[in-house]
Amino acid sequence: xxxxxxxxxxxxxxxxxxxxxxxxxxxxxxxxxxxxxxxxxxxxxxxxxxxxxxxxxxxxxxxxxxxxxxxxxxxxxxxxxxxxxxxxxxxxxxxxxxxxxxxxxxxxxxxxxxxxxxxxxxxxxxxxx
Numbered sequence: 173x174x175x176x177x178x179x180x181x182x183x184x185x186x187x188x189x190x191x192x193x194x195x196x197x198x199x200x201x202x203x204x205x206x207x208x209x210x211x212x213x214x215x216x217x218x219x220x221x222x223x224x225x226x227x228x229x230x231x232x233x234x235x236x237x238x239x240x241x242x243x244x245x246x247x248x249x250x251x252x253x254x255x256x257x258x259x260x261x262x263x264x265x266x267x268x269x270x271x272x273x274x275x276x277x278x279x280x281x282x283x284x285x286x287x288x289x290x291x292x293x294x295x296x297x298x299x300x301x
Contacts, residue, residue: 181193181270200220205235206234206235206245206248207235209252209254210235213252213254215253216251217231218233219251220248220251222253222301223250223251224247224248224251234248242256257269257270258270264293271292
């Protein structure tokens with residue numbers, strides 16, 4: 173009868189177990205998207221909508237967007253109680269963290285406004301020739 177992975181890991185020396193366990197913990201800490209992140213934070217869509225001063229259907233739209241403004245992402249992350257930071261990995265450089273990502277646009281009413289970015293392929297055409 174074969175041994176389970178847990179049994180195999182249990183017989184390894186502590187240093188080896190930690191080397192194996194570190195990438196697993198890092199992988200487990202990653203989430204697939206904003207919806208998963210919201211669930212990890214224990215927040216409902218209504219909580220996010222209230223924090224951002226938007227209607228609940230817009231929360232779903234933000235969660236489903238593939239391409240979003242950094243300000244939208246930052247506002248969302250702050251609404252679940254987090255802080256947004258970007259990590260940069262460049263060839264032949266140390267890992268760097270980008271700070272000062274800017275603030276979301278605050279409307280005069282205090283509500284945050286979110287706009288979907290225009291696709292890069294879309295071009296405005298002028299009515300004038």
